Amino acid sequence: MPKPRANSTLSDVAKAAGVSTSTASRALNGLASKYRISESTAKLVKESAQRLGFRPSQVARSLRLQRTGLVGIVVPDLSNPFFSAIARAVTVSAEAEGFSALLADSDGSVEKERELIDQLVSRNVESLVVCPVGLEFDHLEQVAEQGVPLVNVDRCKAESSMVQVTSDHLTGTRQAIELLVEYGHRRIGVLQGLPGTLPCDLRIQGVREVLDEIGLSLDESLIAGDQFSEESGYRSARQLLSKYPDITALFAMSKPNAFGAIRAICELGLRIPDDLSLVTFDDVEFAEFMRVPLTTIAQDVPELGRRAASLVTEQVRLGKPPLQTMHKVPVTLMSRASVGKVSPS
Amino acid sequence: MPKPRANSTLSDVAKAAGVSTSTASRALNGLASKYRISESTAKLVKESAQRLGFRPSQVARSLRLQRTGLVGIVVPDLSNPFFSAIARAVTVSAEAEGFSALLADSDGSVEKERELIDQLVSRNVESLVVCPVGLEFDHLEQVAEQGVPLVNVDRCKAESSMVQVTSDHLTGTRQAIELLVEYGHRRIGVLQGLPGTLPCDLRIQGVREVLDEIGLSLDESLIAGDQFSEESGYRSARQLLSKYPDITALFAMSKPNAFGAIRAICELGLRIPDDLSLVTFDDVEFAEFMRVPLTTIAQDVPELGRRAASLVTEQVRLGKPPLQTMHKVPVTLMSRASVGKVSPS
DNA sequence: CTGAAAGCGCTAACAG
DNA sequence: CTGTTAGCGCTTTCAG
Numbered sequence: 001m002p003k004p005r006a007n008s009t010l011s012d013v014a015k016a017a018g019v020s021t022s023t024a025s026r027a028l029n030g031l032a033s034k035y036r037i038s039e040s041t042a043k044l045v046k047e048s049a050q051r052l053g054f055r056p057s058q059v060a061r062s063l064r065l066q067r068t069g070l071v072g073i074v075v076p077d078l079s080n081p082f083f084s085a086i087a088r089a090v091t092v093s094a095e096a097e098g099f100s101a102l103l104a105d106s107d108g109s110v111e112k113e114r115e116l117i118d119q120l121v122s123r124n125v126e127s128l129v130v131c132p133v134g135l136e137f138d139h140l141e142q143v144a145e146q147g148v149p150l151v152n153v154d155r156c157k158a159e160s161s162m163v164q165v166t167s168d169h170l171t172g173t174r175q176a177i178e179l180l181v182e183y184g185h186r187r188i189g190v191l192q193g194l195p196g197t198l199p200c201d202l203r204i205q206g207v208r209e210v211l212d213e214i215g216l217s218l219d220e221s222l223i224a225g226d227q228f229s230e231e232s233g234y235r236s237a238r239q240l241l242s243k244y245p246d247i248t249a250l251f252a253m254s255k256p257n258a259f260g261a262i263r264a265i266c267e268l269g270l271r272i273p274d275d276l277s278l279v280t281f282d283d284v285e286f287a288e289f290m291r292v293p294l295t296t297i298a299q300d301v302p303e304l305g306r307r308a309a310s311l312v313t314e315q316v317r318l319g320k321p322p323l324q325t326m327h328k329v330p331v332t333l334m335s336r337a338s339v340g341k342v343s344p345s
Numbered sequence: 346m347p348k349p350r351a352n353s354t355l356s357d358v359a360k361a362a363g364v365s366t367s368t369a370s371r372a373l374n375g376l377a378s379k380y381r382i383s384e385s386t387a388k389l390v391k392e393s394a395q396r397l398g399f400r401p402s403q404v405a406r407s408l409r410l411q412r413t414g415l416v417g418i419v420v421p422d423l424s425n426p427f428f429s430a431i432a433r434a435v436t437v438s439a440e441a442e443g444f445s446a447l448l449a450d451s452d453g454s455v456e457k458e459r460e461l462i463d464q465l466v467s468r469n470v471e472s473l474v475v476c477p478v479g480l481e482f483d484h485l486e487q488v489a490e491q492g493v494p495l496v497n498v499d500r501c502k503a504e505s506s507m508v509q510v511t512s513d514h515l516t517g518t519r520q521a522i523e524l525l526v527e528y529g530h531r532r533i534g535v536l537q538g539l540p541g542t543l544p545c546d547l548r549i550q551g552v553r554e555v556l557d558e559i560g561l562s563l564d565e566s567l568i569a570g571d572q573f574s575e576e577s578g579y580r581s582a583r584q585l586l587s588k589y590p591d592i593t594a595l596f597a598m599s600k601p602n603a604f605g606a607i608r609a610i611c612e613l614g615l616r617i618p619d620d621l622s623l624v625t626f627d628d629v630e631f632a633e634f635m636r637v638p639l640t641t642i643a644q645d646v647p648e649l650g651r652r653a654a655s656l657v658t659e660q661v662r663l664g665k666p667p668l669q670t671m672h673k674v675p676v677t678l679m680s681r682a683s684v685g686k687v688s689p690s
Numbered sequence: 691c692t693g694a695a696a697g698c699g700c701t702a703a704c705a706g
Numbered sequence: 707c708t709g710t711t712a713g714c715g716c717t718t719t720c721a722g
Contacts, residue, residue: 007491009698009699009700010699010700010701011699011700019708019709020708020709020710021699021700021701021709022701022702022708022709022710022711023707023708023709025700025701025702026701026702026708029701035707035708036707036708037707037708038707038708041707041708053491055463055466055467056467056699056700057408057467057469057698057699057700058464058467058468058469059404059407059408059413059468059469059698059699059700060408060698060699060700060701060714061699061700061701062404062700062714063402063404063405063408063698063699063700063713063714063715063716064699064700064701064702064713064714065700065701065714066714068404073448077433078429078432078433078436079426079429079430079433079647081424081426081429084423084424084426084429084432084433085424087423087429087448088422088423088424088429088450091423091448091449091450092450092452095449095450095461100447100449100464100465100468101447101448101449102445102446102447102448103418103432103436103446103447103448104436104440104445104446105433105436105437105440107437116440118400119403119445120445121400122400122401122402122403123403123404123445124402124403124404146352146398259630259631259634262631262634285604286604286607289604289607289635289636290634290635290636291634291635291636302424354714354715354716355715355716355717356715356716364692364693365692365693365694366693366715366716366717367692367693367694367695367717367718368691368692368693370716370717370718371692371717371718374717380691380692381691381692382691382692383691383692386691386692401715401716402714402715402716404714404715404716405698405714405715405716405717406715406716406717407698407716408697408698408699408700408714408715408716409697409698409715409716409717409718410698410716410717411698
C-alpha cells in the first residue's frame with residue numbers, strides 16, 4: 001500500500017501538460033509574458049497544476065534560490081503576554097511581507113537559547129528577532145556578525161553594536177519614583193527582576209538618580225528579588241516588608257513581581273494604598289477592575305514588536321544594519337489608585 | 346567586497362579534511378562506527394567542521410530526506426493568552442522532540458487561515474496544530490485527508506473524522522448554570538462568543554439543558570453577542586441589561602466577554618454580586634485580586650496544548666491517526682465572589 | 691574503511 | 707516561444 005500522500009511535483013505537472021519543467025515553472029511563476037509563453041500553454045499548465053493539486057515545494061525552492069523566506073523568533077516564555085505580544089507583532093508583520101515565522105521558546109535558559117538560535121540559523125532563517133534571557137550576548141553578537149540580520153528586543157546589552165529595541169526604562173522609572181517622592185515616600189522597596197539585565201539595572205539607576213536629586217541615597221538593602229516572576233515578587237516583598245517595617249512604598253519591576261507582592265501584602269494584613277503604596281512596570285490588563293487599581297508604567301509592547309519587525313525587514317532589504325542601533329520606545333505612567341500620600345505619623 | 350556570510354558547506358569541510366563529502370557526512374552524523382570509519386579521520390572531519398563553523402543546511406537535508414522536522418501552528422490571535430498558552434505548549438513539546446515550530450496568526454479570518462495553512466503545507470510541515478476560526482473546516486479536513494497529521498484545537502467541528510481536542514464545554518457550563526440556579530437565578534443573560542462555533546453552541550446547549558431540567562426553558566432573547574471579544578461583551582451586556590432589567594445573572598463565554606460586561610455593569614451603576622451575578626468561561630489570572638473576584642469555569646489550557654502536541658507526534662510516529670478522534674479535556678469550576686444569592690424582592 | 695555518483699524539486703542561464 | 711542542462715547542499719546506495 002503506497003502512501004496516498006502523492007504530493008505532485010513540478011515535473012508531474014509538466015508531464016501532464018506535455019511541456020518541459022522549465023516552461024511549467026515559468027508559467028506558474030507568472031513569467032509567461034516575460035518569456036513570451038503562449039497563452040494557451042500557460043493556461044494548460046495552470047490547469048494541470050490545479051487538477052493535480054500541485055503545491056510547489058518551498059524546500060526545493062529555498063535550496064535553489066538560497067532564500068527561505070523565514071524569520072526566526074526566540075522568546076523566553078511565550079505564555080507571558082509581554083512576549084506573546086511581541087511574537088505576534090513580528091509574526092503578523094512577517095506574514096504581511098510574505099515571510100513565515102519560525103518560533104522558539106527558550107524557557108528562560110541561556111543554554112537552550114544558544115541551541116535554538118543555532119537550529120534557526122541552520123534552518124537558514126533570513127533574520128532573527130530575539131528576546132534573550134539577557135545575561136549573555138556573545139552568541140547573539142556572533143550570529144549578527146556572521147551576517148544574519150538580528151534584532152535584540154527588551155533585555156538589551158549596554159554598549160553593543162547589535163541592533164536593539166527596548167522601552168525607555170530610565171525615564172519610566174524616574175516618572176514613577178518622582179511620583180512616589182512627591183507623595184512623600186522616602187523609604188522605597190525595590191522588587192527587582194533578573195539582576196544584571198539592562199532593564200533591571202536601568203530601573204535601579206532610575207531610582208537612584210531620583211533619590212540622589214532630593215539629597216537621599218538609595219539604600220541597597222531595600223532591593224530584593226532575582227526574577228521577573230511572581231514567586232520572586234512574593235518572596236522579596238515578604239522579606240523586605242518584615243525586615244523593614246518603615247518602608248512606605250514598593251516599586252515592582254514586572255507585572256508578575258507586582259502580583260506576587262500583592263499576595264504577600266495581603267497575607268501580612270497590609271492595605272494598599274493606606275499602609276503601603278505600590279507601583280509597577282508593565283501595564284496590567286483591566287487594572288481598573290482590580291480591588292486596588294494599580295499604578296503602572298505601561299510599556300508599548302506591540303510597538304516593541306513592530307519596531308523589531310521593521311528593523312529586521314529593513315536589514316534584509318538593504319543588506320546592512322541601520323545606522324541607529326539602539327531604539328528606545330517611550331513608556332507611559334498610568335496613575336491609578338495604588339499610590340497614596342504618606343500618612344503623617 | 347565579498348559577503349562575509351561564507352556559510353561553509355559540507356564539501357568545504359570535506360575538502361579541508363581531505364576526504365570525500367560522503368565520509369564527511371557520515372563522520373558528522375555519528376555513523377562512523379557503522380561505516381567503520383577510522384577514528385582519526387572521524388576526528389579530523391569533526392575538527393575541520395568545528396574550525397569552519399560548519400552548520401549543516403537543514404534545507405538541503407530536508408529536501409534529501411523528505412523530512413523537514415517542522416510542525417505548523419495556526420492560531421487566530423497570538424496575543425490572546427488562551428492561544429499563546431496553546432502555542433507555547435505545542436512549541437515546547439515540538440522542541441523536545443527535535444522539531445521546530447512554524448507559527449502563523451490568522452487574525453480571526455477564515456480566508457487568511459486558508460492561505461496560511463496552504464503556505465505551511467507548501468513548506469512541508471510534517472504536522473499541523475490548528476486553532477481555527479471555527480466556522481469552516483473543509484480546508485482542514487482536506488489537508489488531513491491529504492495525509493498531513495492535523496489536530497484541531499478548541500473550536501471543533503461536530504461529527505468530523507478530524508482529530509480534535511477541546512474542553513468539556515457542556516459539563517463546565519452545566520456546573521456554572523447549576524450554581525446560578527441553586528442560588529436562585531432564573532433570568533440568566535448569555536453573553537455569547539462567535540455563534541456557530543462548537544464551544545459557543547455547546548455552552549448554549551448546557552444552559553438550555555439545566556433550565557429544562559428545572560422545568561424552565563431558555564429564553565432566546567436573553568442571548569446576545571457575536572464575538573469572543575471585549576467589545577462584544579460590552580455591547581451585549583449593555584443591550585441585555587437595559588432591555589431586560591429582571592436579569593439577575595450573566596453567563597459570559599470568555600474572559601474578554603466578561604471584562605466587557607464588567608465595564609458595562611459599572612457604567613450602568615450596578616454592583617456585583619449584589620445587583621447582578623457574573624460567571625465566565627476561561628480562568629482569569631489573579632482573579633482573587635479583582636474588586637470582585639470572578640467565579641469562572643477554568644479551562645486547562647496548557648493541557649489542551651500538550652494533548653494536541655502529543656496527538657500530532659503520535660500521528661507522525663505511527664503514520665496513522667489515533668482511534669479516538671474527539672478528545673475532551675475536563676474543566677474546573679472556580680467558585681469565587683461574583684456569584685451571589687438572588688435577593689428576595 | 692572510503693569514494694563516485696545519483697537525486698530530492700526547483701530555477702535560470704544558455705541554446706535553440 | 708520552448709527545452710536542455712546544471713546545480714543549490716545534502717545523504718545514500720553501490721562499488722571498490
